[in-house]
Amino acid sequence: xxxxxxxxxxxxxxxxxxxxxxxxxxxxxxxxxxxxxxxxxxxxxxxxxxxxxxxxxxxxxxxxxxxxxxxxxxxxxxxxxxxxxxxxxxxxxxxxxxxxxxxxxxxxxxxxxxxxxxxxxxxxx
Amino acid sequence: xxxxxxxxxxxxxxxxxxxxxxxxxxxxxxxxxxxxxxxxxxxxxxxxxxxxxxxxxxxxxxxxxxxxxxxxxxxxxxxxxxxxxxxxxxxxxxxxxxxxxxxxxxxxxxxxxxxxxxxxxxxxxxxxxxxxxxxxxxxxxxxxxxxxxxxxxxxxxxxxxxxxxxxxxxxxxxxxxxxxxxxxxxxxxxxxxxxxxxxxxxxxxxxxxxxxxxxxxxxxxxxxxxxxxxxxxxxxxxxxxxx
Numbered sequence: 214x215x216x217x218x219x220x221x222x223x224x225x226x227x228x229x230x231x232x233x234x235x236x237x238x239x240x241x242x243x244x245x246x247x248x249x250x251x252x253x254x255x256x257x258x259x260x261x262x263x264x265x266x267x268x269x270x271x272x273x274x275x276x277x278x279x280x281x282x283x284x285x286x287x288x289x290x291x292x293x294x295x296x297x298x299x300x301x302x303x304x305x306x307x308x309x310x311x312x313x314x315x316x317x318x319x320x321x322x323x324x325x326x327x328x329x330x331x332x333x334x335x336x337x338x
Numbered sequence: 339x340x341x342x343x344x345x346x347x348x349x350x351x352x353x354x355x356x357x358x359x360x361x362x363x364x365x366x367x368x369x370x371x372x373x374x375x376x377x378x379x380x381x382x383x384x385x386x387x388x389x390x391x392x393x394x395x396x397x398x399x400x401x402x403x404x405x406x407x408x409x410x411x412x413x414x415x416x417x418x419x420x421x422x423x424x425x426x427x428x429x430x431x432x433x434x435x436x437x438x439x440x441x442x443x444x445x446x447x448x449x450x451x452x453x454x455x456x457x458x459x460x461x462x463x464x465x466x467x468x469x470x471x472x473x474x475x476x477x478x479x480x481x482x483x484x485x486x487x488x489x490x491x492x493x494x495x496x497x498x499x500x501x502x503x504x505x506x507x508x509x510x511x512x513x514x515x516x517x518x519x520x521x522x523x524x525x526x527x528x529x530x531x532x533x534x535x536x537x538x539x540x541x542x543x544x545x546x547x548x549x550x551x552x553x554x555x556x557x558x559x560x561x562x563x564x565x566x567x568x569x570x571x572x573x574x575x576x577x578x579x580x581x
Contacts, residue, residue, distance in 0.1 A: 221422040228425070238570035240485050242424035243563045249428035250435075259429055267429035270422060271555075274545035276369045277420045278509065279391045280413035281484065285506040286396035287406055292503070298467035303480060303504060306459040307512045307538055310481060311519050314452035314561075315534035319525050321444030329440045 217266035224249045361412020368394040386514045388542060420541070427559035430548070434556035441529060445560060452537040452561070453568040456481035457576065460504075476500040479573055480508040482566045483540050490570055494577040505540065512539025513546040528553040536561030 228245030231237065237244065253259055259267075292299065354360055371394060372387030379385035399409055410417070431438065438445065457478045464474035476496030479487040484505045491501035516535045525531060532554025535543040544562050548555035 218422065221425045224425045224428075225421045238486065238489075239563070239567050240424070240483055242421045243483070243566060245421075245425040246428045246431070246559070246563060249425055250431055253428060253432040254435065259432055264429055267426035270419065270426045271430065271548055273369075274423055274548055275386075275388045275513075275542065276366070276391075277416055277423055278388050278506070278542050278545065279365050279369055279395070280410060280417040281502075282388055282392035282506055282510065283395045283399070283409065283413070284406055285503045286392050287399065288499070288503050295469055295473055299464060299469060299473065299477065299504070300507070302463035302467045302469065303460065303477065303508050304511055304515075306456065306463050306477075306480070307508055308515060308519055309459055310452060310456040310538040311512065311516055311534045312523055313455050314448060314537045315520055315523055315525050315530045317451045318444060318448040318530040318533045319527055321447045322441055322527060322530060325441050325444045 214262065214266050217260070217263040220263060221245075221249070221266070221270075224252075358412035358415065361409045362415055363412070364395060364398065364409075365391070365413045365416050368392075368398075383514055383517045383546065386510065386546075388545075389510050389514065392510075424541075427544070427556075427562075430552055430556040431559050434553055437529065437553070438556070438560060445533070445557075445564070448533060449537070449561065449564040449568050450572075452534070453481070453565050453572060454576065456538060456565070457569060457573050460508075461577075461580070472496060473500065475577065477504050478577065479569055480504045481538055481540060482569045483562065486566045486570050490573055493574050506542075509539045509542030513542045516543060516546060517550065529557045532557035533561045537565045540565070 224245035225242050226245075227248055228243070229241030231244050231248075232239065232241045289296065368391035369387055372385075372390035375390055376382065376385040376387050395409070398404070399406070457480075460480045461474050461478040464477040465471070469477070472495065474496075475494050476491045476498075478494065478496065479490040479501055482490070482505070484502050487501045487505045488498035492498050512535065516531075516539060520531050520534065528551045532547040532551065535547040535554065536558030537543075539546070540562050544555065544558040547558035
């Protein structure tokens, strides 16, 4: 577990450095994810220990958002005046974005699946 | 005797309040309570563990008058793991690499479309409910990860702190409704479902997708990364067109 955790942190660090040095408009950890993905693609497989560590971390991904969420809840009373309208606007925008993106992706996937019909996608009913 | 007990209890409390132990332990306990409640509710997305944990913790802090800084001194250890966990998303993504490669044109198209739609619908609807221009501009980058959303909000004339609030609200809302909304559309393809969750509700949506199906989780992770990039590049240009 320790080597895998070190690898994850090293990728994050490399990502942060790349973002700072090149002025990239993405978060350091996202660049770290791209670096690790490239490394795995070159290697051709996921080391078992890394798979265990990654799956362990990601099994409780929701937990990691709790501290930031608490900060938000404590700020909410300050939004007294604009809060209810804003909540409505954000809710409508979230729901419509989910629908529009899923429909667009479904239509585009029909097209790309037709282009390369060899491998049937997993998860289709 | 009783006074002595009280004094030693006070001493213990003073000691504990100065360590990060309480904030950290309470975060885990509240989250476990959230997952327990979700199991009891038959896995209902309405009983979202993040929402439950946040409500419990905020309640405890308001009741005890604890400052966020005190709580965060402990909770930061959990918060810190967001970085390595984001990097770890490469593993589920790699497992789906064949499907991802094949769907690359669809992924790029849906990213562009979804990114623009998320930002403009947020901005437009906020103006429609009577929000100030500055507020509406803070809502526009709501679908991307917090640090980038704050940077973008600042660049387009919004408030970074408000943008952070909106991102988290948007994520929790998205994670709670996403399964229900997608079931109404009749879309069963896990790639499209996961992608929509990650694009519309970034990290918390990805966590939800991960919980539901591995392929949905991988496509959500992809949408999260690409949407951050697309929104950071496109939104400042779009807002200049809007005025």
